[in-house]
Amino acid sequence: MTKLKRPISFDEQIKKLEGRGLIIEDEERAKFILSNLNYYRFTAYLLPFKLDDDNYAKGTSFKKIYNIYMFDKSLRLLLMDIVGTVEISFRTYIAYTLAMKYGAYGYTDKRNFINEDYHNKFLLNLELEKQRNSSKLFIMHHNEIYEGRLPIWVATEIMPFGMLSKLYSNLLPGEKTFIKNNFCKVNVGLVNSWLQSLTHLRNECAHYGRVYNSLFPVVKIMKKHREYDFDNRKVFIHIVVIKYLVADQKNWNDFFIS
Structure with missing residues (x-):
């Protein structure tokens, strides 16, 4: 059985997203959103922007994805x-x-x-x-x-x-x-x-x-x-x-x- 991923803090979630190429304009605002939205729910909206190497397409920003979520x-x-x-x-x-x-x-x-x-x-x-x-x-x-x-x-x-x-x-x-x-x-x-x-x-x-x-x-x-x-x-x-x-x-x- 594949081992479940370990839970990560909001700060770690921000770093993980940035490490995959997501542009985060305001880290504090992004952390606040993730603390109320759930990282798993938010990243579902990133799926269309995900590349084969698990990074996100160039120019993809946290603000853009959050706007899609609000839409x-x-x-x-x-x-x-x-x-x-x-x-x-x-x-x-x-x-x-x-x-x-x-x-x-x-x-x-x-x-x-x-x-x-x-x-x-x-x-x-x-x-x-x-x-x-x-x-x-x-x-x-x-x-x-x-x-x-x-x-x-x-x-x-x-x-x-x-x-x-x-x-x-x-x-x-x-x-x-x-x-x-x-x-x-x-x-x-x-x-x-x-x-x-x-x-x-x-x-x-x-x-x-x-x-x-x-x-x-x-x-x-x-x-x-x-x-x-x-x-x-x-x-x-x-x-x-x-x-x-x-x-x-x-x-x-x-x-x-x-």
Whole structure:
């Protein structure tokens, strides 16, 4: 087993970066940033500038890399907001569709979904979410008044985005078509794939992961976009996807000009 690297002090971190050719304009400022940012997180933004000999490309500066980090931080916050808009819309679409077709509690019936095993796992996970959210007033209310039975429009409010995307994928074709015809005018096969892709992006953003120059699971591209040289593992294609899933054009415009 390879021995782990020994921890190094902030002063040693500065010297290591300088030794690899990074220009550090203000050492005290750089030390302060590293003491609040984490050397490992900071150096992830240096990867595109790293040469084969482990040194950094000529002219690479600490200030430049920190500016990229701050840009990534701003982008991450913007993406969290706009993906949240998509997520809330799909909570509404799914809840409304199932409620209108099967009633408040019809979502618990396996016959109303494609895959019985997925549905059973969904119900088990929903129980876990009810336990995790047991201190919320609306869950306490339904526990006291309705013996813990949640109507679909309440249940969707405690589902993580990943769970919601799996619920959508398990809807019967008629329900997916209803959503397409009435709410989201996107091919249901694309929506299946895109919600899963946005779940990965959302989780990365929520855990303060790096979005800039990161690779994500492959995103399915619309036929009309295949002529463009999109990298279907980068964040830009996720932004393209979001454009088609945002219902309110004003929300998209606000995101786009931010």
